[in-house]
Amino acid sequence: MKIESLKIKNVGGISSLTLDKFHPNLNIICGENGIGKTNILDSIASLFSFFDSDYVNVKSGFNNGYLECKIDGCIKQRHINKKYINLIDKQCVNIGDFNLLYLKVNRVFDYNKEGSIHSDPTFSDRANRNAEGLDNSDIKQWFVSRYLHSAQINNLTETQQKNIALAKKCFSFLDSRFNFSRTNTLNEIIVETPTGEIYFELLSSGFKSILFILLGVIKEIEYRFQEHHVQASEFDGIILIDEIELHLHPEWQGKVCSVLTKTFPKAQFIISTHSPHVIQTAEANEVIALSGENGHLEKRTLDIAPNGFKGWTIEEILMDVMAMKDTRTELYREIKEKFDDALDNNDIEAATEAYQELDKLLHPTYPLRALFKMQLDKLKG
Ligand SMILES: Nc1ncnc2c1ncn2[C@@H]1O[C@H](COP(=O)(O)OP(=O)(O)OP(=O)(O)O)[C@@H](O)[C@H]1O
Ligand SMILES: [Mg+2]
Structure with missing residues (x-):
């Protein structure tokens, strides 16, 4: 499933925006604070959601707003009224969509004692609350449960075996000195690090932010597709991520997109960023640089080298893509x-x-x- 285009009219702070030609794999949205990046991601998520569609609201001073998305040639649209939200889908189903995952800016893991391993949750409601964003509270439960079951022959399906194998590898994707080690009898996840074995929750914020995304997506795909057995690496839905660079050092900011697209090669990512290091790794048609006034937004036409931004300096990206007027104090x-x-x-x-x-x-x-x-x-x- 791929988003092809998006129209927004009088929703949140956005008066008008049309985005054509989304890239099938990676779309990096940038623009100044308050321009509407989160509004865009919320709008897309709410079009794929059911119970929590009020995550978006009509622009102040207007009575009606409108959202429209073209997905695989099919139009999904929603009229938003100040008092109620009316979902009208042409051809597309009008319930939450299993194929959209949204990672909002909260990517912190607090310590969570897993006293016991529970059975899997029912999956029916998860996709109806897409606009709320992914829940991280069950990542540890999922991981420990799958790891323990993987020791027994035939306890896990082939898809589940592949998912837990991928999840274990994720610990080393950004830094090969880190590895998943084992779980212990307290149901803690133990990670091997350059400074010794530690509990998963003691990893640095940057590391946890990446694991939140990778493990969160694998866990969610497995829970959502319990009946259809979709392997995480084969997932061909949409993954929205707000402020991808959160907690990451510039070096990891420069690696994160390739880690994501290699781990989930068939997914379509739509992410927002303030990081020139993230943009530096992009291809020419992967960047959506927003500009505009009074909420009338447009995608800026950039004078881009054929091979994207990989040869540009950070300063060139700041000035020419991120529209920073001066990089000096x-x-x-x-x-x-x-x-x-x-x-x-x-x-x-x-x-x-x-x-x-x-x-x-x-x-x-x-x-x-x-x-x-x-x-x-x-x-x-
Ligand atoms: N209903 C509304 N009517 C008018 N303006 C609104 C409404 N809801 C939100 N806004 C404004 O819309 C703007 C866009 O916010 P949004 O959170 O999308 O920005 P952003 O690009 O994600 O910024 P940041 O980079 O700081 O996260 C905000 O400045 C906010 O004040
Ligand atoms: Mg934002």
Whole structure:
């Protein structure tokens, strides 16, 4: 299942937006704070949800809003009224959709004692609450249960065996020094790390954020498709992730998309980010850079190299894709302006003072240092 296009009118902070041609595998949405990235993901999720469709609301000052999505040639649409939400699906089923998973910004694991291993939950309601986002509270339960059962021949189906095998490998995807080790008699998940064996919950926030996504998606696919036995690596639905870079160091920000697309190669990811490192790994048609005013949004046309952003610097991405006006601080700009004014006015004293300030601010190997020094020396004669 793939989303092909999306239309939003007067929903949340968005007055109008049309996005055509979603990429079949990876879509990276970027844009300034408050432009509407989360509104977009909430809108998509709510189109695939049933009980919690009120996650989206009509734009303030309007009485009606409208959402429309084209999925595999089929239109799913929803009229939103201030008082009620009316779901009208043409051709598509009007219940929650099993094929959409939404990971919102809360990706923290608190310690959770698993006193006992329960039977699997019923799956019927899970897809009706897509807009609420995935629940992480049952990841540990799922993992421990599957790991214990995997020791017995025939306790797990072939799909479940493959899913737990994939889940175990996930611990090493971002850093090969980390490995799943075992569970213990307290039903704790033990991870082998460079600093020794530790409980799963003691992993760093960045690590847990990635595991939340990977294990959360595998667990959810297995629970949702209990009858149809969909293997997680074969899942061909939609995965929405808000702020993919949460808790990640730039190095991991640069790896996370390829880890996701390799782990779930048939899924369509629609993610939002503020990270130039995430964008740097993208292909040309995978980035949706939003711009607009008063909620009238559009996808900016970018002048992109044929092979995407892999050869761009972080600074080039910040300026040209993320529309950052200046990557220097205001303090730098002020002092540089003083230096330039002093040069124009032949004011040696002010130029020397500004140069000394710049000298303390600039990166030790900044290439224009030599030019500034030459300019000052020339002024001094
Ligand atoms: N019903 C509404 N009417 C008008 N404006 C709204 C409504 N609901 C939300 N907004 C505004 O819509 C904007 C978009 O919010 P959204 O959370 O989607 O931004 P974002 O791009 O995800 O930002 P961030 O990067 O900070 O997470 C917000 O500034 C919010 O104030
Ligand atoms: Mg947001």
